[in-house]
Amino acid sequence: MTVNKEFIKKLLFELTAAGGTAGEEKEIFSVISENLPENIRPEIETRNGNMRAFIGDKNKASVLLDAHTDKIGFAVVSIDSKGFLKLAKVGGCDMRVMQGSPLIIKGERNIMGVVCNTPPHLSDGREDRAIKEDNLWVDCGLSKKEIEKIVSIGDRATFFSKPCELLGDKIAAPGLDNRAGVAALICCAHILKDMGYQGNVEFLFSSREETNGAGAITGGFETTASTAVAVDTSFAEQPDNLKGCNPGTLGKGTMICYSSTLDKKVTNKLVNICEDKSIPYQKEVWTMRTGTNADKLGVSKGGIKCGLVSVPLRYMHTACEVININDVKYTAELLAEFVISGGVKDE
Missing domain, CATH: 3.40.630.10 (Zn peptidases)
Known part of the structure; x- marks a missing residue:
């Protein structure tokens, strides 16, 4: 071949x-x-x-x-009273690109989530700063009771981003x-x-x-x-x-x-x-x-x-x-x- x-x-x-x-x-x-x-x-x-x-x-x-x-990826470390997932890094993720990013949460089944983000209008001029790991929260759209049926502490999460072909023999993924x-x-x-x-x-x-x-x-x-x-x-x-x-x-x-x-x-x-x-x-x-x-x-x-x-x-x-x-x-x-x-x- x-x-x-x-x-x-x-x-x-x-x-x-x-x-x-x-x-x-x-x-x-x-x-x-x-x-x-x-x-x-x-x-x-x-x-x-x-x-x-x-x-x-x-x-x-x-x-x-x-x-x-x-x-690299993430792990679920807690679930708050409103159903938001708190994540921690597994490996050295670049936190500067995280805000608003879609993720796949690998629970009982794979579900989608979005990294929470403070709108720039309310950020007090801090919109150019990277999110801190201790403030890495994900919104999956469910209540605490609903999300706990699917996601457990320790479950992993990864980027939701499909590989694509660029020009010049390059790929992004x-x-x-x-x-x-x-x-x-x-x-x-x-x-x-x-x-x-x-x-x-x-x-x-x-x-x-x-x-x-x-x-x-x-x-x-x-x-x-x-x-x-x-x-x-x-x-x-x-x-x-x-x-x-x-x-x-x-x-x-x-x-x-x-x-x-x-x-x-x-x-x-x-x-x-x-x-x-x-x-x-x-x-x-x-x-x-x-x-x-x-x-x-x-x-x-x-x-x-x-x-x-x-x-x-x-x-x-x-x-x-x-x-x-x-x-x-x-x-x-x-x-x-x-x-x-x-x-x-x-x-």
């Missing part, structure tokens, strides 16, 4: 439409399974919400490819962090199959990156691989200048990270592969922690040599994140070539 733009777009639409906030990742497992090539078996669902898949012998994998499957990374792993698996790869590699679709990184921590302990590459998303340039980072550019390739927490040999090999195979790429630098699963994988067991590649993404942690489809393809091609190369051997 050829990994082309139409396949990637369809895959991303399916992945971003699926549920799976941190701790509830199993909601996306069926979508992943249905899109993996038939030569990848078995798929192992772990106790903490990971999915592990393999080409070859799962006990001989020399390279691990990781992408976290969870996306909620949860592209990190469903774009998941798509890159799936595309990599198809590329390896088409190339007749006969080695041993593990694909880790990990849980809870947006909260405590438990999926990467436990996944690192379970793998036999000595080399890993974490796949995530990172900041792309947009109209307002992003301070505190060196943003990438949509459509210019995967972002290869340099960091003190990463293995430099893995990083250099990723760069060399891109140069040798003419795969578009960009460089980014995080001098300390990367804020991704790479930080966790690198310190698992006796240590796993780990690199990090990211799909450039605009408007992170909102309901309309934006990526370029081509960057997913470039990332998948790099991962496949890295696997074929055997990763980085122990000295």
